[in-house]
Amino acid sequence: MKDRKIRNREAVKAISSERKRTNLFAGIEQQSIAYLVQLIPKWISSDMLTAIGLFGNLLVFVSFLLAAYIDTYFLLLSTLGFVINWFGDSLDGRLAYFRKTPRKWYGFSLDLSADWLGIILMGAGFIVYIDQAWVLIGYAFIVLYGWSIIIAVLRYKIAGKYSIDSGLFGPTEVRIAIALILILEVFLQGSIIYIGISGALVLFVVNVLDFRKLLMMSDERDKREHN
DSSP states (O other), X not given: OXXXXXXXXXXXXXXXXXXXXXXXXXXXXXXXHHHHHTTSOTTOOHHHHHHHHHHHHHHHHHHHHHHHHTOGGGGGHHHHHHHHHHHHHHHHHHHHHHTTOOOHHHHHHHHHHHHHHHHHHHHHHHHHHSOGGGHHXXXXXXXXXXXXXXXXXXXXXXXXXXXXXXXXXXXXXXHHHXXXXXXXXXXXXXXXXXXXXXXXXXXXXXXXXXXXXXXXXXXXXXXXXXX
Protein backbone atom coordinates (compact mmCIF):
# COMPACT_ATOMS: atom_id res chain seq x y z
CA MET A 1 0.00 0.00 0.00
CA LYS A 2 2.83 2.41 0.91
CA ASP A 3 4.69 1.64 -2.33
CA ARG A 4 1.51 2.29 -4.31
CA LYS A 5 1.06 5.68 -2.66
CA ILE A 6 4.67 6.57 -3.45
CA ARG A 7 4.22 5.53 -7.09
CA ASN A 8 1.01 7.56 -7.31
CA ARG A 9 2.74 10.65 -5.88
CA GLU A 10 5.56 10.25 -8.39
CA ALA A 11 3.04 9.81 -11.20
CA VAL A 12 1.13 12.95 -10.14
CA LYS A 13 4.39 14.88 -10.17
CA ALA A 14 5.35 13.45 -13.57
CA ILE A 15 2.08 14.37 -15.27
CA SER A 16 2.06 17.89 -13.86
CA SER A 17 2.98 20.60 -16.34
CA GLU A 18 2.57 24.33 -16.81
CA ARG A 19 -1.17 23.81 -17.13
CA LYS A 20 -2.90 24.99 -13.95
CA ARG A 21 -6.20 23.29 -13.15
CA THR A 22 -8.96 25.07 -11.23
CA ASN A 23 -11.92 22.83 -12.05
CA LEU A 24 -14.19 21.37 -9.39
CA PHE A 25 -12.95 17.77 -9.72
CA ALA A 26 -9.28 18.67 -10.30
CA GLY A 27 -8.00 16.76 -7.24
CA ILE A 28 -9.73 13.43 -7.85
CA GLU A 29 -9.17 13.76 -11.60
CA GLN A 30 -5.40 14.19 -11.19
CA GLN A 31 -5.23 11.20 -8.86
CA SER A 32 -7.26 9.07 -11.30
CA ILE A 33 -5.10 10.06 -14.27
CA ALA A 34 -1.91 9.40 -12.29
CA TYR A 35 -3.18 5.91 -11.48
CA LEU A 36 -4.36 5.13 -15.02
CA VAL A 37 -1.21 6.20 -16.85
CA GLN A 38 0.67 3.52 -14.90
CA LEU A 39 -1.66 0.89 -16.34
CA ILE A 40 -1.47 1.90 -20.01
CA PRO A 41 0.39 -0.77 -22.04
CA LYS A 42 3.59 0.42 -23.74
CA TRP A 43 2.21 -0.27 -27.22
CA ILE A 44 -0.50 2.38 -26.70
CA SER A 45 0.78 5.82 -27.68
CA SER A 46 -0.49 9.30 -26.85
CA ASP A 47 -1.74 9.67 -30.44
CA MET A 48 -3.76 6.48 -30.04
CA LEU A 49 -5.34 7.89 -26.88
CA THR A 50 -6.25 11.07 -28.79
CA ALA A 51 -7.95 8.87 -31.40
CA ILE A 52 -9.78 6.99 -28.62
CA GLY A 53 -11.01 10.31 -27.22
CA LEU A 54 -12.27 11.36 -30.66
CA PHE A 55 -14.01 7.99 -31.00
CA GLY A 56 -15.88 8.81 -27.79
CA ASN A 57 -17.20 11.99 -29.40
CA LEU A 58 -18.17 9.99 -32.48
CA LEU A 59 -20.14 7.65 -30.22
CA VAL A 60 -22.01 10.66 -28.80
CA PHE A 61 -22.82 11.72 -32.38
CA VAL A 62 -24.08 8.20 -33.18
CA SER A 63 -26.26 8.22 -30.05
CA PHE A 64 -27.98 11.38 -31.33
CA LEU A 65 -28.57 9.75 -34.73
CA LEU A 66 -30.00 6.56 -33.22
CA ALA A 67 -32.18 8.60 -30.86
CA ALA A 68 -33.49 10.69 -33.77
CA TYR A 69 -34.35 7.79 -36.06
CA ILE A 70 -34.94 4.79 -33.77
CA ASP A 71 -35.55 5.49 -30.07
CA THR A 72 -34.73 8.26 -27.59
CA TYR A 73 -33.27 5.69 -25.20
CA PHE A 74 -30.20 5.54 -27.43
CA LEU A 75 -29.19 8.88 -25.93
CA LEU A 76 -28.01 6.85 -22.94
CA LEU A 77 -25.24 5.56 -25.20
CA SER A 78 -23.76 9.05 -25.09
CA THR A 79 -22.76 8.48 -21.45
CA LEU A 80 -20.37 5.75 -22.57
CA GLY A 81 -19.13 8.10 -25.29
CA PHE A 82 -18.29 10.79 -22.73
CA VAL A 83 -16.44 8.31 -20.52
CA ILE A 84 -14.36 7.12 -23.51
CA ASN A 85 -13.73 10.73 -24.54
CA TRP A 86 -12.58 11.65 -21.03
CA PHE A 87 -10.25 8.65 -20.94
CA GLY A 88 -8.57 9.43 -24.25
CA ASP A 89 -8.56 13.21 -24.02
CA SER A 90 -7.38 13.38 -20.41
CA LEU A 91 -4.65 10.76 -20.66
CA ASP A 92 -3.05 11.46 -24.06
CA GLY A 93 -0.83 14.36 -23.00
CA ARG A 94 -0.41 13.15 -19.43
CA LEU A 95 0.87 9.78 -20.70
CA ALA A 96 3.56 11.57 -22.71
CA TYR A 97 4.68 13.50 -19.61
CA PHE A 98 4.61 10.32 -17.51
CA ARG A 99 6.81 8.55 -20.05
CA LYS A 100 9.04 11.65 -20.31
CA THR A 101 8.37 11.93 -24.05
CA PRO A 102 6.28 15.12 -24.25
CA ARG A 103 5.86 16.96 -27.56
CA LYS A 104 4.56 20.28 -26.29
CA TRP A 105 3.60 22.06 -29.50
CA TYR A 106 2.68 18.92 -31.44
CA GLY A 107 0.42 17.81 -28.60
CA PHE A 108 -1.04 21.29 -28.19
CA SER A 109 -1.95 21.47 -31.89
CA LEU A 110 -3.33 17.94 -32.07
CA ASP A 111 -5.32 18.27 -28.84
CA LEU A 112 -7.02 21.51 -29.87
CA SER A 113 -7.85 20.14 -33.33
CA ALA A 114 -9.31 16.96 -31.84
CA ASP A 115 -11.38 19.00 -29.36
CA TRP A 116 -12.74 21.14 -32.20
CA LEU A 117 -13.67 18.08 -34.30
CA GLY A 118 -15.29 16.55 -31.24
CA ILE A 119 -17.48 19.58 -30.55
CA ILE A 120 -18.50 19.72 -34.22
CA LEU A 121 -19.60 16.08 -34.00
CA MET A 122 -21.66 16.70 -30.85
CA GLY A 123 -23.18 19.88 -32.26
CA ALA A 124 -24.04 18.13 -35.52
CA GLY A 125 -25.66 15.29 -33.60
CA PHE A 126 -27.76 17.75 -31.62
CA ILE A 127 -28.85 19.47 -34.84
CA VAL A 128 -29.95 16.14 -36.33
CA TYR A 129 -31.82 15.14 -33.17
CA ILE A 130 -33.58 18.39 -32.35
CA ASP A 131 -36.67 19.76 -34.08
CA GLN A 132 -35.65 22.02 -36.98
CA ALA A 133 -37.17 25.06 -35.27
CA TRP A 134 -34.44 24.85 -32.61
CA VAL A 135 -31.35 23.96 -34.67
CA LEU A 136 -29.84 27.38 -33.98
CA ILE A 137 -29.15 26.18 -30.43
CA GLY A 138 -26.74 23.62 -31.88
CA TYR A 139 -25.07 26.21 -34.08
CA ALA A 140 -24.78 28.59 -31.13
CA PHE A 141 -23.14 25.89 -29.01
CA ILE A 142 -20.54 25.15 -31.69
CA VAL A 143 -19.77 28.85 -32.25
CA LEU A 144 -19.53 29.65 -28.53
CA TYR A 145 -17.32 26.66 -27.83
CA GLY A 146 -15.10 27.72 -30.72
CA TRP A 147 -14.87 31.17 -29.18
CA SER A 148 -13.80 29.66 -25.85
CA ILE A 149 -11.01 27.76 -27.65
CA ILE A 150 -9.83 30.98 -29.31
CA ILE A 151 -9.79 32.74 -25.92
CA ALA A 152 -7.73 29.89 -24.42
CA VAL A 153 -5.19 30.07 -27.26
CA LEU A 154 -4.93 33.87 -27.04
CA ARG A 155 -4.47 33.67 -23.27
CA TYR A 156 -1.65 31.18 -23.86
CA LYS A 157 -0.03 33.56 -26.35
CA ILE A 158 -0.32 36.62 -24.12
CA ALA A 159 0.25 35.20 -20.64
CA GLY A 160 2.30 32.11 -21.50
CA LYS A 161 -0.07 29.94 -19.48
CA TYR A 162 -2.51 27.50 -21.03
CA SER A 163 -5.73 26.99 -19.07
CA ILE A 164 -8.59 24.75 -20.16
CA ASP A 165 -10.77 25.67 -17.19
CA SER A 166 -13.11 28.58 -16.57
CA GLY A 167 -13.21 28.85 -12.81
CA LEU A 168 -14.67 25.66 -11.34
CA PHE A 169 -15.80 24.38 -14.73
CA GLY A 170 -13.47 22.46 -17.02
CA PRO A 171 -13.95 19.85 -19.78
CA THR A 172 -14.74 17.11 -17.25
CA GLU A 173 -17.51 19.11 -15.58
CA VAL A 174 -18.92 20.03 -19.01
CA ARG A 175 -18.98 16.35 -20.02
CA ILE A 176 -20.82 15.44 -16.83
CA ALA A 177 -23.32 18.28 -17.29
CA ILE A 178 -24.09 17.36 -20.92
CA ALA A 179 -24.40 13.67 -20.05
CA LEU A 180 -26.91 14.49 -17.31
CA ILE A 181 -28.86 16.71 -19.73
CA LEU A 182 -29.09 13.86 -22.26
CA ILE A 183 -30.15 11.38 -19.57
CA LEU A 184 -32.87 13.82 -18.50
CA GLU A 185 -34.00 14.15 -22.12
CA VAL A 186 -34.59 10.38 -22.27
CA PHE A 187 -37.11 10.57 -19.43
CA LEU A 188 -38.38 14.11 -20.03
CA GLN A 189 -38.40 14.66 -23.77
CA GLY A 190 -38.14 18.27 -24.86
CA SER A 191 -36.19 19.35 -21.78
CA ILE A 192 -33.01 19.50 -23.87
CA ILE A 193 -34.37 22.54 -25.71
CA TYR A 194 -34.78 24.70 -22.63
CA ILE A 195 -31.60 23.47 -20.96
CA GLY A 196 -29.75 23.94 -24.25
CA ILE A 197 -30.88 27.56 -24.46
CA SER A 198 -29.86 28.14 -20.83
CA GLY A 199 -26.51 26.45 -21.40
CA ALA A 200 -25.78 28.55 -24.49
CA LEU A 201 -26.59 31.73 -22.55
CA VAL A 202 -24.32 30.69 -19.67
CA LEU A 203 -21.50 29.86 -22.11
CA PHE A 204 -21.98 33.24 -23.78
CA VAL A 205 -21.73 35.08 -20.45
CA VAL A 206 -18.65 33.05 -19.42
CA ASN A 207 -16.97 33.80 -22.75
CA VAL A 208 -17.72 37.51 -22.46
CA LEU A 209 -16.22 37.62 -18.94
CA ASP A 210 -13.17 35.61 -20.00
CA PHE A 211 -12.73 37.82 -23.06
CA ARG A 212 -12.88 40.91 -20.86
CA LYS A 213 -10.15 39.47 -18.62
CA LEU A 214 -8.14 38.66 -21.75
CA LEU A 215 -8.37 42.27 -22.97
CA MET A 216 -7.27 43.57 -19.56
CA MET A 217 -4.36 41.13 -19.56
CA SER A 218 -3.43 42.23 -23.09
CA ASP A 219 -3.57 45.88 -22.10
CA GLU A 220 -1.29 45.28 -19.11
CA ARG A 221 1.25 43.49 -21.30
CA ASP A 222 1.19 46.37 -23.81
CA LYS A 223 1.90 48.84 -21.03
CA ARG A 224 4.78 46.74 -19.71
CA GLU A 225 6.35 46.38 -23.14
CA HIS A 226 6.12 50.13 -23.84
CA ASN A 227 7.69 51.16 -20.53
